[in-house]
Amino acid sequence: MLVSLFENNGQNQILIYLIFDDLNQKEKESIKYYVAKYEQNVIFIQISPERFQHFSISEHISFATYFRILIPEVIDSSIEKVLYLDTDIVVAQNIMELWNVDITNYHFAAIPEPTFNEHARLDIPFGAKYFNAGILLINLKKWREEKVSNQVLNFIDANAEKIIFWDQDALNAVLYNKWLALPLKWNQQSVFFEKEISNTRIDKTELREAIRNPSIIHFTGASKPWEYINFHPFKYKYFQYLKQTQWKTYTFRDKSLKNVLLKLVFKIMFMFGHSRNDTDKIIKSFKRNVLHISEFS
Secondary structure, three states, X not given: OHHHXXXXXOOOOOEEEEEEOOOOHHHHHHHHHHHHHOOOEEEXXXXXXXHHOOOOXXXXXXXXXXXXXXXXXXXXXXXXXXXXXXXXXXXXXXXXXXXOOOOXXXXXXXXXXXXXXXXXXXXXXXXXXXXXXXXXXXXXXXXXXXXXXXXHHHHHHHOHHHOOOHHHHHHHHHHOOOEEEOOHHHOEEHHHHOHHHHHOOOOHHHHHHHHHOOOXXXXXXXXXXXXXXXXXXXXXXXXXXXXXXXXXXXXXXXXXXXXXXXXXXXXXXXXXXXXXXXXXXXXXHHHHHHHOOOOOO
């Protein structure tokens, strides 16, 4: 993510706050090297995941997802605005247009997740927009004044049975009417490429721009570009920037005969117009009845 950010924002001075729970010194030095190469600066902030041990996680979501809730607490109080970025993204364009968005009257700006339809589960008014929390332009002043971090943490504690999408659900439940919706191009989500997106009330012109010319590519969902079985149309962009790092010789760790066969089945299903959801079901049946292998996620 950092290389793509720096490559497309060379004229901008960027201070990176890198929040982590477990980086060794060698990893820190590698990050410092690339930050210094682009004449930028980085501050490392370590957070212990113990504070979140009773919160839910999943196979591809760790306790680190909850760290963004604490951003107003761990960043210097003199800083009143930050742009939060998930790590599974590629910054494809200059971000100054995004950074300059006026959020004075909002707690943050974000990009909608257009397929969300579970308002009742989170007690959100029907019709309210639900945002993806992977890219957030945050008004830290408002968050601190209204103790938003505490509100969100309290919501998770009191509503654990309602939470499916981790802190994102809680942030939406607490702040559903306090954020500014940004153009979809600032958070091109994997769901944008699914057939189901056509059934939403999303602006089709805006969607086409986000698909064809995204400013930020976000590899949402469990399937990631560094995995062999991943068909994201912009997967090549991830490797374009990876090749500019010390990991340029990366090879897929999950490439095996089993996965080569599974990938072939995926391709055939896509050729016949099946969506990812359809294909997932077929793949599971294929594994049970043909290969007799463990469930693939």
